[in-house]
Amino acid sequence: xKLIHIIGGNPHGGAEKFCEDLVSSLSRRGIEQxxxxxxxxxxxxxxxxxxxxxxTLRLGKIWDILSRTKVNRIINKTNPDIILGWMSRGASYIPxxxxxxxxxxxxxxxxxxFRHCDRLICNTTHLVDYCIKSGWPxxxxxxxxxxxxxxxxxxxxxxDFDIPNxxxxxxxxxxxxxxxxxxxxxxxxxxxxxxxxLIAGEGSLEPSLNSLSRELNLEKRVRFLGxxxxxxxxxxxxDVCLITSHEEPFGNVVLNCWVSxxxxxxxxxxxxxxxxxxxxxxxxxPIDDAxxxxxxxxxxxxxxxxxxxxxxNGWEEANNTFSEDNIVSAYVDFFNRYCK
Numbered sequence: 001x002k003l004i005h006i007i008g009g010n011p012h013g014g015a016e017k018f019c020e021d022l023v024s025s026l027s028r029r030g031i032e033q034x035x036x037x038x039x040x041x042x043x044x045x046x047x048x049x050x051x052x053x054x055x056t057l058r059l060g061k062i063w064d065i066l067s068r069t070k071v072n073r074i075i076n077k078t079n080p081d082i083i084l085g086w087m088s089r090g091a092s093y094i095p096x097x098x099x100x101x102x103x104x105x106x107x108x109x110x111x112x113x114f115r116h117c118d119r120l121i122c123n124t125t126h127l128v129d130y131c132i133k134s135g136w137p138x139x140x141x142x143x144x145x146x147x148x149x150x151x152x153x154x155x156x157x158x159x160d161f162d163i164p165n166x167x168x169x170x171x172x173x174x175x176x177x178x179x180x181x182x183x184x185x186x187x188x189x190x191x192x193x194x195x196x197x198l199i200a201g202e203g204s205l206e207p208s209l210n211s212l213s214r215e216l217n218l219e220k221r222v223r224f225l226g227x228x229x230x231x232x233x234x235x236x237x238x239d240v241c242l243i244t245s246h247e248e249p250f251g252n253v254v255l256n257c258w259v260s261x262x263x264x265x266x267x268x269x270x271x272x273x274x275x276x277x278x279x280x281x282x283x284x285x286p287i288d289d290a291x292x293x294x295x296x297x298x299x300x301x302x303x304x305x306x307x308x309x310x311x312x313n314g315w316e317e318a319n320n321t322f323s324e325d326n327i328v329s330a331y332v333d334f335f336n337r338y339c340k
Contacts, residue, residue: 176203
């Protein structure tokens with residue numbers, strides 16, 4: 001089986017990270033893969049180290065004729081059994097071809113970009129409903145969720161960040177963009193004197209978020225770490241992880257928390273609301289409510305029973321419904337079933 005992935009996303013992000021995880025898992029199962037991607041050094045290096053063929057292109061918008069021509073040449077030369085287009089940009093580059101053409105959705109994209117696809121894979125049932133309501137036949141839209149791999153890591157300790165032993169470490173793993181609501185995490189921590197906030201991510205709002213932390217006199221308690229490769233180690237260090245988004249179709253960080261046995265508190269957006277059972281494997285709070293976030297952090301810190309329940313149930317969920325083996329097997333079964 002020969003599989004071509006087309007991914008034109010950002011250097012970092014939830015969908016991009018899941019693509020990398022899936023390619024890695026499929027590689028371990030012996031599936032031949034060729035990845036067409038933008039020339040991001042880390043991603044290219046990862047795929048090449050897996051033994052995958054990699055082609056780097058600009059993959060611009062609709063008028064990037066050069067990239068489209070090169071994609072067509074690669075596909076005609078490779079003659080794959082399957083093409084998997086990631087998100088709108090990747091799917092929009094899928095040409096007419098006799099092989100199985102799949103669009104993979106992780107958000108509410110413009111479905112015109114998926115017009116050359118034979119089938120769609122969505123990572124939530126809400127997205128499946130969206131596609132069907134938008135006119136796609138129900139037997140052509142499929143649900144396969146994400147997974148979070150269990151990785152080894154070198155542990156971090158509080159001394160690495162000059163954080164006292166009796167303080168609460170709050171972690172955010174996110175792009176620093178408007179819809180992620182990172183200001184809510186900063187405002188919540190401002191209400192808990194013995195807490196520290198680690199923000200691992202980068203984005204256009206970093207200057208304004210830095211200004212907010214200074215305005216609230218939190219320069220010593222809010223740390224901007226940039227994009228980090230050691231996310232598993234950060235989760236292991238943290239007492240709680242926050243998802244503060246105004247909108248979140250899936251929420252890979254929920255799975256990351258479950259695998260790392262780190263309690264998660266999230267705004268009740270669509271993805272986390274789908275994954276989290278209230279006070280069972282996480283805590284849900286209203287969107288745009290820093291007071292509710294702060295209150296939940298304090299409640300969690302004061303209840304070992306609640307923390308244990310959330311961690312144990314999350315771990316069980318990650319190792320059953322959302323395990324790497326189960327999800328990758330679902331992809332392989334899908335490929336074998338529908339491959340032309």
